[in-house]
Amino acid sequence: MSDVAMSSSAGATIALSIHGPAGVLDLVVPAGATAVDVAREYARQADVPGIPLLQTALGERLNAALPLGEAGIQPGDVLVATTSVHRPRRVTLLQAAKNAPESPALAAMIAGVAALVAVLAGWYAARAGDDVVRTVTVGLLLVCSLVGVLPLGRHARQRASAAPAFAAAAAFAALYEPGVHLLPAILGAAGIAAAVVAGIGRAVSAGADEVSTVWIVSGLTVFACCAVPAMLGWDARVAWALLVFLAMMAARFAPSLAVNVPDEALLDLDRLAVTAWSARDGRRRGRRGRVVVAADAMERLVRRASRIVTGAAAAILVTVLVASPLLLQAATIDLDRIGARCLVFFAGCSLLLAARSYRHAAARVLLRLAGLGALVALAVHLVAGVGAGHVDTFFYVSVALGVVALAAAVATGRGWRSVWWSRRAEVAESLCGSLALASLVVAAGVFRRLWEMTS
Incomplete structure (x- = not known):
C-alpha cells in the first residue's frame, strides 16, 4: 500500500x-x-x-x-x-414510485386531504349555479369514489377510507337546493351515499375494513337523524340536536367497540382455552406449558382497535363541526335557543373530558378538536348571533373557571393525571352528559311544545 x-x-x-x-x-x-x-x-x-x-x-x-x-x-x-465510469441506470418517476417502500401514514394524510378537497368541490359545485359544472363535478366525484374502493394497487385501504367522502360530496352537489328546510334531507342523502360506497368497498375487500364499518354506521346514523324528522315534518333543529348528542355519546361507546375481541380468540376448542389471555403456546418445550399470548394476534387486535378509534373520532369531529353551527342557527325561539346553547356547551365540555381517557394520540387530538370546535361555534354564535350581550358574562365565567382549574392543577403538581383529578373528571364528564341530555329535550322543542299544550 x-x-x-x-x-x-x-x-x-x-x-x-x-x-x-x-x-x-x-x-x-x-x-x-x-x-x-x-x-x-x-x-x-x-x-x-x-x-x-x-x-x-x-x-x-x-x-x-x-x-x-x-x-x-x-x-x-x-x-x-x-477504466471508465459506469453511471447508475436512470429510473423514471413511475418506476421510482413503484419501487418506493410502503408509507401508510403518508398515504392516510394524502387520502384525508383528498377527501377534504372533494367536499370543497362538492360544496362549490352545489352553489355555483351552473348545471354543466355541477354535472361534471358530480360525475368526477362518483367515478373517483367507485375507483377508490377497488382493492387494486398500493395503499388500497387508505383509498377505500377516503372514497365515501367523494360519494357524499357527489350526493350533496347533485341534490342541493337553496333553502334551510331542505338541508337535513340533503345531508341525509349524502350520508346514505357514503354508507353505500363504504359497503361496496367492504364487500370487495379481501379482509375486514374497520374504517368502512365506521363509515357505514356513521352514514346510516346521519341518514336516520336527518330523514326521520324531515318525513315527520319536524323542525331541522331536531336533526342537528340529535347529531350533536349522538356524537357526544359516541365518544364514550367507541372504545368498547374497539376492544371487542372476536369469539375465536376468546375460545380455542383445540386447546380448550377459556380466554385469549390463558391460551397456551402450541410449541411446548416441557411438560408444563407457558401461558402466553400470540404476538401476531395481539398486533392484529391493536391495529384493528386503532383504526376503529381513529375513524370514530374523525366521524365525531366532522359531525360536531357541521351540526353545532346549524343547531345554533336553527334555534330561533328564545327557549329553544337556550337549550341549543346549553347542548352545544355541555357536549363540547363532555368531548374534552372524554378525550383524556383515550391513550391513542390521534383519537385524543381529534376529540379535543371536536370539543373545541363546539365551544368555538358557541362563542361565535354569542358574538354574532342573537343575545350578544351575554358575551361578557360568558367570557368572564370562562376565564374564572380556567384560572381555578390552572391553580388546582399547579397545586396538585400532576394535573389531570393524578387519581384525584381523574375521579373528578369522570364525575364532571358524567354531569356534562346528563345536562346535555336534559338540554336535548329543550333544544329539540319538546319542552316548549309540552309547555304550550298544558298552558
Missing part, C-alpha cells in the same frame, strides 16, 4: 472482493485506506496498466480522498475496478 496517512488503527481491516479486467482479486486493506490506495494495490497485483477507478456494485464512484471506512464500505463488500 502507499504511504498515505491512515485515519484508523492498523488493526481495523476490511476484506474486499474487487472485480476488474484481470478477474476477481480478494484484498484485506486497512479501514483508513482510500480508494486510490486500493486501486493502486489492485493494479500492482493484477498487473494492470495504470490505476483503475473503484466503484460500488451499484455503479457509484468512490471518493478518492475519502477512507473506505468513512465511505460506508463494510467487510465483504464487492467493488468494481474499471
Whole structure:
C-alpha cells in the first residue's frame, strides 16, 4: 500500500472482493485506506496498466480522498475496478414510485386531504349555479369514489377510507337546493351515499375494513337523524340536536367497540382455552406449558382497535363541526335557543373530558378538536348571533373557571393525571352528559311544545 496517512488503527481491516479486467482479486486493506490506495494495490497485483477507478456494485464512484471506512464500505463488500465510469441506470418517476417502500401514514394524510378537497368541490359545485359544472363535478366525484374502493394497487385501504367522502360530496352537489328546510334531507342523502360506497368497498375487500364499518354506521346514523324528522315534518333543529348528542355519546361507546375481541380468540376448542389471555403456546418445550399470548394476534387486535378509534373520532369531529353551527342557527325561539346553547356547551365540555381517557394520540387530538370546535361555534354564535350581550358574562365565567382549574392543577403538581383529578373528571364528564341530555329535550322543542299544550 502507499504511504498515505491512515485515519484508523492498523488493526481495523476490511476484506474486499474487487472485480476488474484481470478477474476477481480478494484484498484485506486497512479501514483508513482510500480508494486510490486500493486501486493502486489492485493494479500492482493484477498487473494492470495504470490505476483503475473503484466503484460500488451499484455503479457509484468512490471518493478518492475519502477512507473506505468513512465511505460506508463494510467487510465483504464487492467493488468494481474499471477504466471508465459506469453511471447508475436512470429510473423514471413511475418506476421510482413503484419501487418506493410502503408509507401508510403518508398515504392516510394524502387520502384525508383528498377527501377534504372533494367536499370543497362538492360544496362549490352545489352553489355555483351552473348545471354543466355541477354535472361534471358530480360525475368526477362518483367515478373517483367507485375507483377508490377497488382493492387494486398500493395503499388500497387508505383509498377505500377516503372514497365515501367523494360519494357524499357527489350526493350533496347533485341534490342541493337553496333553502334551510331542505338541508337535513340533503345531508341525509349524502350520508346514505357514503354508507353505500363504504359497503361496496367492504364487500370487495379481501379482509375486514374497520374504517368502512365506521363509515357505514356513521352514514346510516346521519341518514336516520336527518330523514326521520324531515318525513315527520319536524323542525331541522331536531336533526342537528340529535347529531350533536349522538356524537357526544359516541365518544364514550367507541372504545368498547374497539376492544371487542372476536369469539375465536376468546375460545380455542383445540386447546380448550377459556380466554385469549390463558391460551397456551402450541410449541411446548416441557411438560408444563407457558401461558402466553400470540404476538401476531395481539398486533392484529391493536391495529384493528386503532383504526376503529381513529375513524370514530374523525366521524365525531366532522359531525360536531357541521351540526353545532346549524343547531345554533336553527334555534330561533328564545327557549329553544337556550337549550341549543346549553347542548352545544355541555357536549363540547363532555368531548374534552372524554378525550383524556383515550391513550391513542390521534383519537385524543381529534376529540379535543371536536370539543373545541363546539365551544368555538358557541362563542361565535354569542358574538354574532342573537343575545350578544351575554358575551361578557360568558367570557368572564370562562376565564374564572380556567384560572381555578390552572391553580388546582399547579397545586396538585400532576394535573389531570393524578387519581384525584381523574375521579373528578369522570364525575364532571358524567354531569356534562346528563345536562346535555336534559338540554336535548329543550333544544329539540319538546319542552316548549309540552309547555304550550298544558298552558
